[in-house]
Amino acid sequence: xxxxxxxxxxxxxxxxxVYSLIxxxxxxxxxxxxxxxxxxxxxxxxxxxxxxxxxxxxKSPGVKAAFFVTYKFMIIFVPMVLxxxxxxxxxxxxxPRFKSFFSVGYFLPYLASxxxxxVVVRGILSxxxxxxxxxxxxxxxxxxxxxxxxxxxxxxAVMISWKFMGYYSLILTSGLESxxxxxxxxxxxxxxxxxxxxxxxxxxxxxxxMFTVTILAVGLVFGIFTEPYVLTGGGPGFSTNTWQIExxxxxxxxxxxxxxxxxxxxxxxxxxxxxxxxRKLLEIWGKTYGWE
Amino acid sequence: MKKIAKSILILLLxxxxxxxxxxxxxxxxxxxxTTKEKVVTIDFWAAPNxxxxxxxxxxxxxxxxxxxxxxxxxxxxxxxxxxxxxxxAALAGGNAPTISENISRGFAAQLVDSKAxxxxxxxxxxxxxxxxxxxxxxxxxxxxxxxxxxVLPIYSNAMLFAWRIDILKQLxxxxxxxxxxxxxxxxxxxxxxxxxxxxxxxxxxxxxxxxKRWFDFFMLYDAASNGNKFIxxxxxxxxxxxxxxxxxxxxxxxxxxxxxxxxxxxPFETGISVWTTIGPWTFNTWKDKYPExxxxxxxxxxxxxVPDGMSTDNVKTFADTKGLVIYAQSSPEKQKAAMEFIKxxxxxxxxxxxxxxxxxxxxxxxxxxxxxxFKNYLKDHPELQLYAESIPxxxxxxxxxxxxxxxxxxxxxxxxxxxxxxxxxxxxxxxMKKAIQGVxx
Numbered sequence: 042x043x044x045x046x047x048x049x050x051x052x053x054x055x056x057x058x059v060y061s062l063i064x065x066x067x068x069x070x071x072x073x074x075x076x077x078x079x080x081x082x083x084x085x086x087x088x089x090x091x092x093x094x095x096x097x098x099x100k101s102p103g104v105k106a107a108f109f110v111t112y113k114f115m116i117i118f119v120p121m122v123l124x125x126x127x128x129x130x131x132x133x134x135x136x137p138r139f140k141s142f143f144s145v146g147y148f149l150p151y152l153a154s155x156x157x158x159x160v161v162v163r164g165i166l167s168x169x170x171x172x173x174x175x176x177x178x179x180x181x182x183x184x185x186x187x188x189x190x191x192x193x194x195x196x197x198a199v200m201i202s203w204k205f206m207g208y209y210s211l212i213l214t215s216g217l218e219s220x221x222x223x224x225x226x227x228x229x230x231x232x233x234x235x236x237x238x239x240x241x242x243x244x245x246x247x248x249x250x251m252f253t254v255t256i257l258a259v260g261l262v263f264g265i266f267t268e269p270y271v272l273t274g275g276g277p278g279f280s281t282n283t284w285q286i287e288x289x290x291x292x293x294x295x296x297x298x299x300x301x302x303x304x305x306x307x308x309x310x311x312x313x314x315x316x317x318x319x320r321k322l323l324e325i326w327g328k329t330y331g332w333e
Numbered sequence: 334m335k336k337i338a339k340s341i342l343i344l345l346l347x348x349x350x351x352x353x354x355x356x357x358x359x360x361x362x363x364x365x366x367t368t369k370e371k372v373v374t375i376d377f378w379a380a381p382n383x384x385x386x387x388x389x390x391x392x393x394x395x396x397x398x399x400x401x402x403x404x405x406x407x408x409x410x411x412x413x414x415x416x417x418x419x420x421x422a423a424l425a426g427g428n429a430p431t432i433s434e435n436i437s438r439g440f441a442a443q444l445v446d447s448k449a450x451x452x453x454x455x456x457x458x459x460x461x462x463x464x465x466x467x468x469x470x471x472x473x474x475x476x477x478x479x480x481x482x483x484v485l486p487i488y489s490n491a492m493l494f495a496w497r498i499d500i501l502k503q504l505x506x507x508x509x510x511x512x513x514x515x516x517x518x519x520x521x522x523x524x525x526x527x528x529x530x531x532x533x534x535x536x537x538x539x540x541x542x543x544x545k546r547w548f549d550f551f552m553l554y555d556a557a558s559n560g561n562k563f564i565x566x567x568x569x570x571x572x573x574x575x576x577x578x579x580x581x582x583x584x585x586x587x588x589x590x591x592x593x594x595x596x597x598x599x600p601f602e603t604g605i606s607v608w609t610t611i612g613p614w615t616f617n618t619w620k621d622k623y624p625e626x627x628x629x630x631x632x633x634x635x636x637x638x639v640p641d642g643m644s645t646d647n648v649k650t651f652a653d654t655k656g657l658v659i660y661a662q663s664s665p666e667k668q669k670a671a672m673e674f675i676k677x678x679x680x681x682x683x684x685x686x687x688x689x690x691x692x693x694x695x696x697x698x699x700x701x702x703x704x705x706x707f708k709n710y711l712k713d714h715p716e717l718q719l720y721a722e723s724i725p726x727x728x729x730x731x732x733x734x735x736x737x738x739x740x741x742x743x744x745x746x747x748x749x750x751x752x753x754x755x756x757x758x759x760x761x762x763x764x765m766k767k768a769i770q771g772v773x774x
């Protein structure tokens with residue numbers, strides 16, 4: 042590459058690099074510094090507390106809950122959103138016309154405000170909503186949807202799946218469109234029917250797109266905040282207390298900036314390790330079946 | 334060498350660009366202070382709600398007419414993501430305003446602990462304000478552990494309970510019950526006649542968010558303990574007997590299925606529940622949304638219930654009260670100007686009257702019930718009468734810097750598990766006490 046082109050490349054990349062430096066790298070080091078102090082950002086005095094914030098975080102019931110709640114969400118949300126977005130993409134792919142129209146339609150929930158949708162869901166599930174009144178009057182069922190440690194995470198997972206299905210289905214649809222039609226034709230000549238075609242051709246050839254969507258979905262789980270914050274506040278008990286809620290409560294509600302930063306650092310490490318593990322598992326899975 | 338020089342030049346350019354963004358406002362302020370005949374500009378952060386914004390903007394405009402040398406810039410307190418966090422971020426960035434209102438006692442304690450506030454009683458004019466505003470008794474309860482006054486209380490809401498008297502009458506009651514056992518008895522009758530109705534619909538009882546304890550636990554505890562303090566300095570001094578009785582009351586209500594913890598839309602207003610905590614800010618909403626709710630016809634207001642055998646006169650309750658502070662970060666000149674502004678606002682009772690009219694929040698004065706202006710207003714607004722009368726019986730929130738942890742523990746260890754039927758009142762109280770003592774160490 043010529044020297045001039047190299048410079049031009051750096052110039053074009055510089056807005057993103059400066060942005061990352063200001064809004065990502067510097068705050069990251071700032072958080073790392075804070076995590077070793079007991080500073081609340083206001084007090085003129087603070088002490089270096091070493092690893093105390095990290096030790097306290099690991100022992101804290103809120104952090105322990107956040108750790109397990111995130112994996113609980115992962116178990117519910119990831120398969121739900123993968124299957125849902127795959128179904129959506131298959132529907133969009135098989136449409137004879139208006140594909141773009143339907144793609145945009147399914148994508149719209151992604152643009153909806155999490156607070157607004159949570160408020161709507163809270164209304165739908167409230168004690169005196171039409172749904173609950175009907176359940177009580179017709180079936181004598183009084184379900185405390187958001188007060189149940191089993192139902193509350195499930196509802197939140199469904200909401201987030203609804204929001205992201207359209208987005209992920211776009212990635213999967215482009216994956217489907219990249220599968221050559223000849224492969225299906227050859228399979229048809231060999232006598233392959235619908236389900237066999239799906240499992241033996243579509244799914245393996247969709248592996249790269251599925252890989253991307255799975256990694257995105259796993260990463261997303263670690264950032265869940267708005268829905269549980271508005272609907273349950275992390276409860277009942279700690280059943281929907283995600284990492285972000287715990288960090289928010291410590292850093293912004295209790296103003297323990299140092300302690301909150303320590304939790305954020307732990308969260309980022311857990312996220313990183315989890316994504317690496319999931320990625321490795323997917324790669325092994327792909328290799329085993331020769332899908333790569 | 335050439336490369337290093339280039340890199341330094343680029344860094345300097347970026348740094349000067351960024352620094353340019355940061356200093357623009359300061360330069361602007363400096364200019365406004367020096368060139369316009371020494372006009373001192375002070376920033377006032379008002380609570381982010383329209384009525385309070387309206388009041389303070391009005392005050393700033395009127396003050397500008399009589400004192401052109403001090404300019405008060407009123408702006409809404411940033412809620413990013415909470416007003417407390419907004420103030421924290423401003424203080425951390427060195428951009429704190431001169432004054433802000435909407436400061437609770439607990440948050441003030443946290444700010445005092447961080448040396449972020451000016452002790453108002455050390456400033457010229459404090460005594461004049463207290464005297465002119467007739468608030469000698471009110472400010473006493475706001476004194477901090479070091480003997481100083483850091484907050485000027487603006488309003489004091491003696492939190493009350495509302496009863497659906499129309500439904501109570503259907504159950505044979507002409508007035509609401511006043512003691513715990515009477516309430517449980519009423520609840521049983523209610524469930525017998527209306528199985529789908531509840532005594533108290535309150536999902537906050539299973540939520541551990543710290544401030545939610547102000548409007549359930551502390552209302553009941555302040556009444557049961559006759560206003561006994563919960564925390565004094567760094568010591569847990571709560572009345573054990575009253576605390577256990579409060580939790581036992583919640584336990585009994587939960588056992589008898591009188592509490593609805595499921596989220597419901599306006600349960601009291603729609604008659605799903607017959608009892609609720611209520612602040613004076615509710616009435617304006619009711620006027621528009623539920624005009625059928627009329628004092629003494631559909632609802633009545635009362636002070637909290639008390640344990641059996643306790644006097645039902647002069648019952649104490651929780652005071653939802655907030656005030657204004659001056660930040661230590663601002664210059665002495667601005668602090669002085671801020672004090673002048675506050676003095677001007679509170680030396681005239683008409684300004685407190687305007688506050689009352691605009692916000693419905695009773696001013697934190699000793700004479701709300703005796704001053705003719707307020708009396709006349711209360712005559713026209715009978716729903717606010719009991720709030721004003723109960724100010725002397727209202728206990729302000731705890732003023733410990735660890736208020737958030739303490740109140741979260743009251744929820745997590747006591748109120749939430751008792752209402753969920755997981756543990757009994759005595760064990761909950763013991764667990765909570767131990768956990769709070771651990772935090773206070």
